[in-house]
Amino acid sequence: MRTRVKFCGITRMNDALEAAALGVDALGFVFTRESKRYIALENACVIRAALPPFVACVALFMDDDAVWVAEVLKKFGPDYLQFHGNEDAGYCDSFASPYLKAIAMGAAQNVAAFAAKYPGAGGFLLDSHAVGAAGGSGETFDWTRVPRDITRPLLLAGGLTPDNIADAIRQVQPYGVDVSSGIEAAPGIKDSQKMRKFIEEVNRVSA
DSSP states (O other): OOOEEEEOOOOOHHHHHHHHHHTOSEEEEEOOTTSTTBOOHHHHHHHHHHSOTTOEEEEEESSOOHHHHHHHHHHHOOSEEEEOSSOOHHHHHTTOSOEEEEEETTSOOOHHHHHHTOTTOSEEEEESOOTTOOSOOOOOOOGGGSOSOOOSOEEEOSSOOTTTHHHHHHHHOOSEEEESGGGEEETTEEOHHHHHHHHHHHHHHHO
C-alpha cells in the first residue's frame, strides 16, 4: 500500500503549490492563533482556491472555541478537521465533519484505550508531543510504541525528516505520514529541497 503524505503548517502560496506538484495527498493549515505556524483564515482560503484537484486540505485546531472552528468550516471548507488538544469526542463529533484526532505519544498512556474514546474519528495522528503541548517540535518518539490493534488509519508524525522517513515507514508501516518542521527552513517556511527529498524517499520505500 502506498504511504499517504501530508505536509503540515502551510502558510505560503508557493509552498502549497510546490507541495501539490510534488504529489502530496494533503496539506495542513493551522488555525490555532497561538501557533507559530498559524495562518489567517482569509490567506488560507486564497491558497485553497488555487490548489489543483485531489489535494485534500486539513484544518488544525488545539482546544479552540467551537465558534471559531465553525467559522473555519464555513469559509475554508476543509476536507478534514484535526484536533491536537484535549478535545473530547463530543466536541469533535459536534461539527458533523470528518476528523482526525492527535494522540500525544510523549505521554505514557494506553494508545488503544485512548483511540477507543473517539469512535467517530476517521483516523489518528501519532505525534511526539506531550499532553497539552503543540506538535511541530521536531522530536521523534519510540516507534515501537505504535499499536498494532487499531483498525482505523494511523498517521505517523513527530520529528520526521528526509533522512529518517524511510526507516520510519519500514518500521511502522503507517497509513500515512505527517511532516512539518522536518521540511522547513523556519517555522511556516518550507524548504524546496527538503520537500522534494522527503517525497522521493517516501516513494522509494513505498515502491
